[in-house]
Amino acid sequence: MTDSFDPSAPIYLQLLERIQRQILRGDLKPGDKLPSVREMAIHSGVNPNTVQRTYREMEAIGIVETRRGQGTFVTEKEAILQSMRETLKNKEISRFVEGMKAMGYTHEEILTGLSIYLSGVKGSDQE
Amino acid sequence: MTDSFDPSAPIYLQLLERIQRQILRGDLKPGDKLPSVREMAIHSGVNPNTVQRTYREMEAIGIVETRRGQGTFVTEKEAILQSMRETLKNKEISRFVEGMKAMGYTHEEILTGLSIYLSGVKGSDQE
Amino acid sequence: MTDSFDPSAPIYLQLLERIQRQILRGDLKPGDKLPSVREMAIHSGVNPNTVQRTYREMEAIGIVETRRGQGTFVTEKEAILQSMRETLKNKEISRFVEGMKAMGYTHEEILTGLSIYLSGVKGSDQE
Amino acid sequence: MTDSFDPSAPIYLQLLERIQRQILRGDLKPGDKLPSVREMAIHSGVNPNTVQRTYREMEAIGIVETRRGQGTFVTEKEAILQSMRETLKNKEISRFVEGMKAMGYTHEEILTGLSIYLSGVKGSDQE
DNA sequence: GTGGTCTAGACCACA
DNA sequence: GTGGTCTAGACCACC
Numbered sequence: 001m002t003d004s005f006d007p008s009a010p011i012y013l014q015l016l017e018r019i020q021r022q023i024l025r026g027d028l029k030p031g032d033k034l035p036s037v038r039e040m041a042i043h044s045g046v047n048p049n050t051v052q053r054t055y056r057e058m059e060a061i062g063i064v065e066t067r068r069g070q071g072t073f074v075t076e077k078e079a080i081l082q083s084m085r086e087t088l089k090n091k092e093i094s095r096f097v098e099g100m101k102a103m104g105y106t107h108e109e110i111l112t113g114l115s116i117y118l119s120g121v122k123g124s125d126q127e
Numbered sequence: 128m129t130d131s132f133d134p135s136a137p138i139y140l141q142l143l144e145r146i147q148r149q150i151l152r153g154d155l156k157p158g159d160k161l162p163s164v165r166e167m168a169i170h171s172g173v174n175p176n177t178v179q180r181t182y183r184e185m186e187a188i189g190i191v192e193t194r195r196g197q198g199t200f201v202t203e204k205e206a207i208l209q210s211m212r213e214t215l216k217n218k219e220i221s222r223f224v225e226g227m228k229a230m231g232y233t234h235e236e237i238l239t240g241l242s243i244y245l246s247g248v249k250g251s252d253q254e
Numbered sequence: 255m256t257d258s259f260d261p262s263a264p265i266y267l268q269l270l271e272r273i274q275r276q277i278l279r280g281d282l283k284p285g286d287k288l289p290s291v292r293e294m295a296i297h298s299g300v301n302p303n304t305v306q307r308t309y310r311e312m313e314a315i316g317i318v319e320t321r322r323g324q325g326t327f328v329t330e331k332e333a334i335l336q337s338m339r340e341t342l343k344n345k346e347i348s349r350f351v352e353g354m355k356a357m358g359y360t361h362e363e364i365l366t367g368l369s370i371y372l373s374g375v376k377g378s379d380q381e
Numbered sequence: 382m383t384d385s386f387d388p389s390a391p392i393y394l395q396l397l398e399r400i401q402r403q404i405l406r407g408d409l410k411p412g413d414k415l416p417s418v419r420e421m422a423i424h425s426g427v428n429p430n431t432v433q434r435t436y437r438e439m440e441a442i443g444i445v446e447t448r449r450g451q452g453t454f455v456t457e458k459e460a461i462l463q464s465m466r467e468t469l470k471n472k473e474i475s476r477f478v479e480g481m482k483a484m485g486y487t488h489e490e491i492l493t494g495l496s497i498y499l500s501g502v503k504g505s506d507q508e
Numbered sequence: 509g510t511g512g513t514c515t516a517g518a519c520c521a522c523a
Numbered sequence: 524g525t526g527g528t529c530t531a532g533a534c535c536a537c538c
Contacts, residue, residue, distance in 0.1 A: 025229055163526080195526060303531085309511080343490065
């Protein structure tokens with residue numbers, strides 16, 4: 001799942017989700033400064049306007065805060081991050097399940113298979 | 128999950144899995160002819176040798192059968208297709224879970240979230 | 255039978271069988287390191303890719319194990335080596351018999367001739 | 382067994398045996414004219430002197446007869462051809478067995494394996 | 509250094 | 524036309 005995402009989705013949404021993941025993975029921590037729009041554009045190979053739109057969207061949701069003249073920063077509001085975490089979790093699950101169903105797997109197979117898998121690997125619970 | 132796959136994986140493996148999914152989705156049915164090596168190469172934008180290797184690999188696994196001068200065909204052996212189905216299922220589950228864990232979700236969150244999601248959508252079981 | 259082998263067969267298969275014989279003869283023992291792909295290529299006068307393919311094929315069969323950055327080694331799994339021994343035995347016998355038949359010898363001639371020959375030489379049984 | 386032969390053996394003997402096989406296989410029939418020394422040399426990629434020696438040797442054994450100004454012909458003397466047939470049979474068997482023994486196969490393995498193989502294929506006996 | 513992958517382009521065998 | 528093999532030479536990942 002290095003970067004599972006419907007490539008047909010709007011680029012600014014792809015970018016949005018990628019950044020959300022970076023936050024969840026800890027690559028970006030609360031209070032961290034995001035790359036400038038220009039940097040991000042170059043690094044991601046997309047148009048600066050697209051990056052701009054992504055940042056605006058994230059600002060609207062509350063994930064990041066923009067400080068004029070300083071840059072864009074990951075919010076430190078726990079509630080918002082928690083909410084984002086929940087939202088993304090459901091999005092990932094939805095994507096996973098729908099993909100599996102498209103390949104013909106039944107609900108039971110998915111749930112059973114996942115249970116078996118989880119019982120066989122050490123979880124992040126105990127880490 | 129239009130095409131979730133570690134993009135850093137070898138191309139011939141990405142292609143292999145893509146074809147497996149097409150079989151599972153029914154886009155390719157048992158007995159169907161796959162595109163010729165050259166066609167697939169052009170369509171996929173990779174070298175014919177790379178496609179060749181994918182086909183060879185699938186032949187070795189038993190997923191396809193090649194007939195010299197005629198083409199490459201999806202096997203009609205149910206047992207092999209079933210085995211492939213199981214293997215791919217576990218691969219997808221593994222990829223999903225590991226991705227989720229990398230984002231900090233616990234086993235319990237994954238399992239619970241998935242159960243909730245499944246209880247809210249009609250499954251392919253009843254379709 | 256220093257190196258009896260259909261010279262029209264693919265080089266990578268000729269090489270594969272040559273190595274198998276070296277293992278059976280004890281020139282290569284379980285755990286031994288094979289020449290590097292490049293060495294073997296130079297020594298055999300073939301392209302490194304061809305050697306690579308031979309090694310890959312052997313890896314798939316389980317005859318050798320490759321350790322990235324270290325080299326390719328003869329497996330130490332007795333079961334696999336035994337299996338290989340059986341397979342090669344049958345291949346040699348098949349090749350011998352078919353060759354004899356092509357020259358017009360009958361089954362009976364072959365079997366009788368072989369029995370007589372064996373009764374006249376001391377076998378590896380008693381060695 | 383397209384051309385199993387100890388490549389370290391003298392070339393003129395390799396050639397001799399190759400021709401013998403052609404006779405046994407029926408590629409050369411009694412009374413047939415062999416290629417001229419010069420032709421054979423070019424076709425085989427060996428020195429004409431080597432071919433000459435092979436022909437002389439075959440003449441001595443009686444396999445071929447040379448007619449001044451006409452060429453070299455396969456003998457029509459059945460007894461000699463029969464003798465050659467026996468001799469070559471034993472040579473092939475010897476080569477096969479010794480090769481197998483070098484690879485560690487026992488007399489019993491060889492004989493049993495060969496019996497099993499013969500019982501599973503239709504022989505030239507019934508053809 | 510090791511093996512692994514990919515490309516470009518050639519040639520062969522089968523039908 | 525199909526797949527199968529081989530080469531030359533590149534680049535990568537691991538150690």
